[in-house]
Amino acid sequence: MSFKGFPVAINPRRVGVLIGRRGETKKSIEELFKVKLTVDSKTATVYVMPDEGATPLHVMRAKQVIEAISIGFNPEDALLLSDERYLLEMVDLSDIARNRNDLQRIKARVIGEGGRARKTIEEMSGARIVVS
Structure with a gap:
């Protein structure tokens, strides 16, 4: 069994938002954070695989963007997490x-x-x- 990447559970209703029109949101996340995203719609899981040049911080931030989109943020606001001045805080x-x-x-x-x-x-x- 090969390593698919770091799994992130996503709200099944938000998979389309994560991918975006013509895959634009997914592509933006991949380019910005130097990762490869594999979306499994059946299990509502996104796998984050580091690409060449990615750091652990890139992977962590990519996971946070996915989580933000999953809980209801629009992609533009979620992508603000690429700026280190922003962080994701969830309050239950x-x-x-x-x-x-x-x-x-x-x-x-x-x-x-x-x-x-x-x-x-x-x-x-x-x-x-x-x-x-």
């Missing part, structure tokens, strides 16, 4: 919610009416936020 709101209704309320507060709270947080902090 269910860890602080007591029940399902509590979780709904917390998500609604973060998003705000018409997305205004989320937009304000993004503008003031420079962060990109996805609530899913």
